Amino acid sequence: MNEHSFNSFSARVSEARLQAHWAKQIASGILVLSGLLAATAALLWLTGYHKALSLAGAAIGLICIWFWLKREVLTLTAAPIGSTTRLESLLPPELVAAYRPNQTATELWNIISGTWQAKFMMTRFGLHPDVIAASLADTTFSHDQLWNEAASRAGAAGTTRLSPATIMAGVISLSPSLQNLLTAVKLTPADIDEGVAWLARLEAFQHAERPTYGGIARDWAAGFTPTLSHFGQNISRQVELGGQQFGIQERTNQLDSLISALASANGSVTVIGEPGIGKTALLYGLADRLLQGKSNANLDHYQIFSLNATLILSQQEHAGDLERIVMTLLSEAIHAGNIVVALDEAQLFFGQGTGAVNLSQILLPVLQSRNLKLVLGLTPGDWQKLKATNTAMTSLLTPLVLTEAPQAETIRLLADRALILEGGRFITTYPALVEAYRLSGRYFQEEAYPGRALKLLEAALNYPEGPFITPVSVQQAVESQIGVKVQTASADESDVLLHLEDRIHQRMINQSRAVSVVAAALRRARAGVSNPKRPIGSFLFLGPTGVGKTELARSLAALYFGSEANMIRLDMSEYQQTTDVTRLLASAADNPAGLLAKVRTSPFSVVLFDEIEKANPNILNLFLQLLDEGNLTDSSNKPASFKDAIVIATSNAGADEIRKHIEAGEELEAFEQKFTEDLITSGQFKPELLNRFDEIVLFRPLKPIELVEVVKLMVGEVNHTLEPQKIQVALTDAAIAQLVAAGYDPRLGARPMRRMVQRRVEDAVAGQILRGQAKAGDTITLDLADVGGVTASPSPQQPKAGVLYERPNDADQ
Amino acid sequence: MLVFGFIQWWYGPGWRDMANRVIGRARQTYAYFSISLLLRTLFQPWRRIMSPPGGSLQQRVHALADNAVSRGVGFSIRIIALFTAVIMITLTLVLGGLLVILWPILPLISIGLMAGGLAL
Numbered sequence: 001m002n003e004h005s006f007n008s009f010s011a012r013v014s015e016a017r018l019q020a021h022w023a024k025q026i027a028s029g030i031l032v033l034s035g036l037l038a039a040t041a042a043l044l045w046l047t048g049y050h051k052a053l054s055l056a057g058a059a060i061g062l063i064c065i066w067f068w069l070k071r072e073v074l075t076l077t078a079a080p081i082g083s084t085t086r087l088e089s090l091l092p093p094e095l096v097a098a099y100r101p102n103q104t105a106t107e108l109w110n111i112i113s114g115t116w117q118a119k120f121m122m123t124r125f126g127l128h129p130d131v132i133a134a135s136l137a138d139t140t141f142s143h144d145q146l147w148n149e150a151a152s153r154a155g156a157a158g159t160t161r162l163s164p165a166t167i168m169a170g171v172i173s174l175s176p177s178l179q180n181l182l183t184a185v186k187l188t189p190a191d192i193d194e195g196v197a198w199l200a201r202l203e204a205f206q207h208a209e210r211p212t213y214g215g216i217a218r219d220w221a222a223g224f225t226p227t228l229s230h231f232g233q234n235i236s237r238q239v240e241l242g243g244q245q246f247g248i249q250e251r252t253n254q255l256d257s258l259i260s261a262l263a264s265a266n267g268s269v270t271v272i273g274e275p276g277i278g279k280t281a282l283l284y285g286l287a288d289r290l291l292q293g294k295s296n297a298n299l300d301h302y303q304i305f306s307l308n309a310t311l312i313l314s315q316q317e318h319a320g321d322l323e324r325i326v327m328t329l330l331s332e333a334i335h336a337g338n339i340v341v342a343l344d345e346a347q348l349f350f351g352q353g354t355g356a357v358n359l360s361q362i363l364l365p366v367l368q369s370r371n372l373k374l375v376l377g378l379t380p381g382d383w384q385k386l387k388a389t390n391t392a393m394t395s396l397l398t399p400l401v402l403t404e405a406p407q408a409e410t411i412r413l414l415a416d417r418a419l420i421l422e423g424g425r426f427i428t429t430y431p432a433l434v435e436a437y438r439l440s441g442r443y444f445q446e447e448a449y450p451g452r453a454l455k456l457l458e459a460a461l462n463y464p465e466g467p468f469i470t471p472v473s474v475q476q477a478v479e480s481q482i483g484v485k486v487q488t489a490s491a492d493e494s495d496v497l498l499h500l501e502d503r504i505h506q507r508m509i510n511q512s513r514a515v516s517v518v519a520a521a522l523r524r525a526r527a528g529v530s531n532p533k534r535p536i537g538s539f540l541f542l543g544p545t546g547v548g549k550t551e552l553a554r555s556l557a558a559l560y561f562g563s564e565a566n567m568i569r570l571d572m573s574e575y576q577q578t579t580d581v582t583r584l585l586a587s588a589a590d591n592p593a594g595l596l597a598k599v600r601t602s603p604f605s606v607v608l609f610d611e612i613e614k615a616n617p618n619i620l621n622l623f624l625q626l627l628d629e630g631n632l633t634d635s636s637n638k639p640a641s642f643k644d645a646i647v648i649a650t651s652n653a654g655a656d657e658i659r660k661h662i663e664a665g666e667e668l669e670a671f672e673q674k675f676t677e678d679l680i681t682s683g684q685f686k687p688e689l690l691n692r693f694d695e696i697v698l699f700r701p702l703k704p705i706e707l708v709e710v711v712k713l714m715v716g717e718v719n720h721t722l723e724p725q726k727i728q729v730a731l732t733d734a735a736i737a738q739l740v741a742a743g744y745d746p747r748l749g750a751r752p753m754r755r756m757v758q759r760r761v762e763d764a765v766a767g768q769i770l771r772g773q774a775k776a777g778d779t780i781t782l783d784l785a786d787v788g789g790v791t792a793s794p795s796p797q798q799p800k801a802g803v804l805y806e807r808p809n810d811a812d813q
Numbered sequence: 814m815l816v817f818g819f820i821q822w823w824y825g826p827g828w829r830d831m832a833n834r835v836i837g838r839a840r841q842t843y844a845y846f847s848i849s850l851l852l853r854t855l856f857q858p859w860r861r862i863m864s865p866p867g868g869s870l871q872q873r874v875h876a877l878a879d880n881a882v883s884r885g886v887g888f889s890i891r892i893i894a895l896f897t898a899v900i901m902i903t904l905t906l907v908l909g910g911l912l913v914i915l916w917p918i919l920p921l922i923s924i925g926l927m928a929g930g931l932a933l
Contacts, residue, residue: 011818018815050933057926064823064920071830072822215847216894220887221854223861337861 003144006087006101013088015073016096027069034062078161081151090147092163101143105136108146109171115164120202121195123468124430126185135177146170153189157196163203165196186431194408195430198415205246213240213291214301223336227328228305231312235342236287236303247416248285249278249405249450255285256295258375261398262340263296268367268374270346270394272383273402276451279377280306282402283342286375290340302373304340305333309348313357326362334371346376350386350393360390367396381636410450411437414457418469421458428457428469435471436460439478439486442532443603445631445639484604484644485526497523500559507555508548509709509750513668514541514697518552521694522560522646534630538647540612540690542675543699544655546749550608553648557606560646567606568598568645572615581618587636596632596640603644612649613684620689623649627692649693653684659701659747668698702749707740710750714757718765726776729765734784760787828916835909839902846898851891858883859890 007013018026037059044052076093083089088096098111112118113129122129141149150162150170159166169192172178182188228234261269271279283304293300307329316322326349333339343349351358366372376397378386387394405413411433418428436457437449444452459477460469475487485493496503500519501512508515521537524530530537541549557567575584588597599607612620626632630643654675661671676696680687690696702710711731719728731739743756764786768774864879866872915922 009814011814011821014814015818051930053933054927054930057923057928057930060919060926061923064923065819067831068819068822068827071827072818212841212844215845215850217847217850217854217891220860220890221850221857335861 004085004087004090004147006099008088008100010086010088012076013096015076016088016093018069019073019076019093020097023069023073027066027074030062030066030069034059034066037062078163080160081154081162087147090162092161092167094164095167103143105139105141105146105171105175106133108143108167109133109136112164112167112171117164117199117203118168120199121165121168121192123427124195124198125187125192126429126431126468126470127181131181132171132178135181136171136175138177139175141174145174149173153193153196156190156193157200159196159200163196163200165199169193169196191430191434194411194415198412198430201412201416202419210242211288211292214293218301218338222303222338223332225305225332225336225339227325228307228332228336228339228341231325231329232305232307232341234303235283235306236291239284239287239291247413247420248288249281249409249413251278251282251285251402254282254400254402255289257400258282258286259289259295259299261400262373262375263298264398265370266396266398267370267372268376268397270376270378270383270397270399271402272378272380272399274379274404274448276447276449276455277402277404278450279402280344283344283375286340299340299373302338302340304342304375306342306344309343309345313348316357322357322359323362326359330362330366330372334366340373340375342375342377344377346378347382347386350382350390360393364390364393364396367393404448405450407437407449410453413450414453417454418457421461422469425467426461426464426469427467429471431471432460432469432474433457435474439474442641442643443478443482443484443486445641446600482603493526496559497526503559504552504555507558507713508551509706509713510702511548511552511699514548514552514699517695517697518556518646522556532643534627535607535642535645535647538627538692538694539649540693540696541648541650541699542654542679542696543652543658544701544747544749545652546751547699547702548750549650549699550610553606553608553650556646556648561604561606566602566604567608568595568602569608569610570595571610572612572619573610575615575619578616578618580616581622582635584619584622585632585634587634587638590635596634599640599642599645603641606646606648607642609647609649611651613651613653620686623689624692651685654679658698662700668700672696672698704740704744707744707750707753708736710753711736711739711743711757714754715761718757718761722765725769727765727769727774728779729761730779730781731761731787732781732783735782735787738784738787823920824917828913831916832913835905835913838909839905842898842901842905846894846901848895848898851895851898855888855891855895856884857887859887 037055041052041055041059044055078092079089081090087099091099092115094115095108095111099108103111109129109132113122113132118129121127122132146167147162147170150167153169153173154160154162154166157166157169169189172182172192173189179189182192258269258271261267271282273279283306287304289295290299290302290304312322312325312329315325330341333341349357349359349363351360363374367374374397380401383394383399414433414436415428415430418433422428437453440447440452440456441449444456446452447455456474456477457469459481460473463469463473463476463480465472472487478484478486497519500522501515504515504519505512518537518539521530521539525536541552543549553569554564554567558564561567574580583591584595586594586596588594588600591597595607599605609615609623612623622632626642627647631639631641633639657675657678661675662668675698676690679685680690715729715731722728739753739756739760742760743753745752761782764782765774765780768780774780858880862883864876866876
């Protein structure tokens with residue numbers, strides 16, 4: 001038996017049908033007609049035609065019908081869930097007008113999909129009505145099941161009535177194929193519930209009655225505030241004009257605390273929170289509550305003036321100007337008798353921060369007199385500094401600590417603010433909101449939620465995809481702001497990643513195992529397989545000098561991060577003292593060129609810690625946190641993220657051992673496990689440190705034959721340098737062999753080769769150019785005798801026996 | 814069905830709705846003029862404009878006169894506002910009340926006038 005009944009002959013069904021068809025136009029027509037009838041009746045009556053009374057009667061009758069259309073038919077709403085089982089009352093009028101109990105799921109959907117609420121949901125979630133209709137073709141749920149499920153979805157979304165959106169959520173919930181469709185676009189039924197709640201908040205806001213804010217006598221009872229109005233922002237006025245009410249964090253408990261602290265004997269409060277946490281939004285909430293006059297009789301209709309610190313501080317032309325302005329402002333506020341003065345960025349008034357001045361000597365007596373209510377906005381760090389330097393002042397301020405908004409609340413705020421930010425130009429999709437939350441949490445750690453997510457969403461408006469703001473828009477905003485790659489790898493980039501080993505080998509010789517280990521780690525990170533809470537990759541490169549450890553790091557910076565400049569390099573031999581820990585963790589304010597400042601500005605970098613074994617043990621302990629959690633906290637307690645960096649540490653520890661093993665003919669894979677254990681046993685590295693690296697990569701010493709390739713690469717670099725002069729240099733095989741023979745040192749690897757190329761090749765070329773023996777278009781061929789210090793002969797053609805080597809072009813990679 | 818719906822609404826929710834609207838309009842007017850605040854501050858200086866009393870007798874007399882003017886201005890404006898508010902609320906309640914009282918017979922008046930007019 002059906003749980004719900006539907007009477008298609010009820011008055012409500014007729015009214016719903018009337019609402020769906022021309023009711024607005026009929027109401028307008030009736031109003032005009034009744035006016036005309038009344039006017040005609042009056043004129044005819046005056047001319048003595050008394051039958052005109054019937055026209056007046058008709059006009060009154062039409063007015064009665066107009067009342068009914070306006071107040072009943074056009075405002076039909078669904079009855080609260082549970083109040084009745086009659087569907088004509090329970091369902092939204094749009095559905096009642098076209099409903100038949102024997103309709104299929106697809107037919108029901110076709111009715112719902114035409115409503116603006118369903119269109120809102122579809123555009124916000126990227127769902128197409130035809131796709132949903134097709135998915136419902138083989139669905140077999142009963143109508144009762146649908147209404148019950150829709151009621152359940154309404155409950156989950158916190159609404160009390162069935163609406164096209166809740167019924168749509170019910171349809172999705174009951175259809176396995178639609179569930180699969182949602183999964184394919186990375187959504188869940190819970191997201192749909194959030195969408196229903198989003199729409200319900202919008203509708204509630206649209207239908208909310210405008211609160212009364214005190215009437216005309218309110219301002220007559222308060223003093224004039226011309227200076228405050230010039231230097232401050234009247235937040236209460238903005239609230240009164242209705243510009244800031246939707247999408248403001250509620251913070252009911254914290255508002256209650258703030259109001260009770262303002263009404264207390266002290267009367268002044270410090271709101272403490274990181275930037276972006278909602279200190280200013282709290283002021284808007286406070287202004288709204290005080291204007292409504294329902295919170296505390298002592299604060300009824302008080303107005304909030306937020307002082308613009310920058311504007312005030314810019315007024316100082318002569319000594320004492322600032323003091324005079326601030327005194328005037330405070331006197332005006334006291335005299336007005338209904339002002340709460342808010343000092344956003346209050347640290348600027350207490351001598352903290354760039355361009356700050358110390359006005360505490362003026363503010364202290366005001367606080368002590370308790371004649372004025374002040375709200376100071378400070379970060380936790382600034383509050384601590386103020387407490388340390390000015391106890392007299394902080395003892396007069398009631399601290400109110402704001403906590404960061406949780407994920408669900410932040411996304412709700414983003415959703416509501418998005419509707420305002422869009423301004424009718426764009427449509428922000430729900431996945432874009434989630435992406436803004438996720439990416440701002442990862443890349444904008446200087447600020448707290450919800451501020452950082454809101455900022456990112458605002459930035460995403462500059463990257464619409466057609467009329468839509470999508471996750472890609474948000475990703476593009478992040479990429480343009482901080483240069484981090486967050487979008488799915490493009491086809492070109494995928495090609496680079498898949499052939500990363502080949503690209504790296506264009507720049508460095510051999511070390512195949514090291515290269516393949518690192519390349520695999522990068523592919524995992526870019527495919528989203530690796531742990532996002534740790535660095536993209538962390539490697540300990542072990543091996544003798546001059547075998548390519550630094551070159552591999554440099555290659556990664558160039559190939560993966562776009563330029564060799566994206567490498568942050570620290571020589572750990574400069575961090576051997578305990579006091580160097582402070583230097584390493586210096587904040588950006590204390591050391592703009594420090595490690596953490598650089599990582600914040602260029603999070604997408606190779607961070608190379610050279611000769612790590614020489615660092616102080618306390619610094620090595622910091623590496624445990626860096627490698628485990630992907631961040632370090634600076635001296636001002638702000639985290640710096642290494643989650644988008646490749647962290648590479650190099651060490652020469654055990655270089656002789658590696659050489660011995662290789663000279664004994666062993667392969668790296670055969671002894672690397674034992675080698676690592678030996679490093680721990682010998683006390684060179686702690687096991688907890690080694691275990692935290694993704695890979696410990698051993699570099700083998702280079703053989704003379706490999707140095708031939710190194711020489712070719714170096715000559716390629718010389719040719720690259722000579723490119724602007726259109727002169728090229730080529731070496732014969734004999735010349736290369738000569739250079740290798742002269743430069744080979746098993747202990748120093750390829751390092752002496754660079755000096756050798758400089759001394760013998762570059763010097764020879766320089767001599768040719770200076771003597772005028774080489775001109776643009778020439779190729780200088782160096783033979784055996786030439787690289788032994790003998791001059792070469794220029795050739796306008798291609799080298800006879802030499803081979804021209806080219807440096808790999810970064811742009812191609 | 815529409816006729817039945819009209820009658821059901823007119824003599825039920827419609828009548829209640831009209832009575833609530835009249836009361837709501839009167840309340841809005843009361844809130845707009847903030848009558849309780851006008852009464853509380855009736856004799857207070859206009860916009861808190863006050864002269865501080867000086868040391869000499871002449872300064873005190875001047876201050877007293879200034880403050881009396883400020884209070885006079887405040888009283889005048891507030892009393893005008895009060896009268897306006899009272900008139901508007903009275904009008905709202907009388908006219909609205911009349912509409913609420915006549916509400917149930919309005920359709921009948923309409924029918925009666927139409928029939929009566931044609932019979933004349």
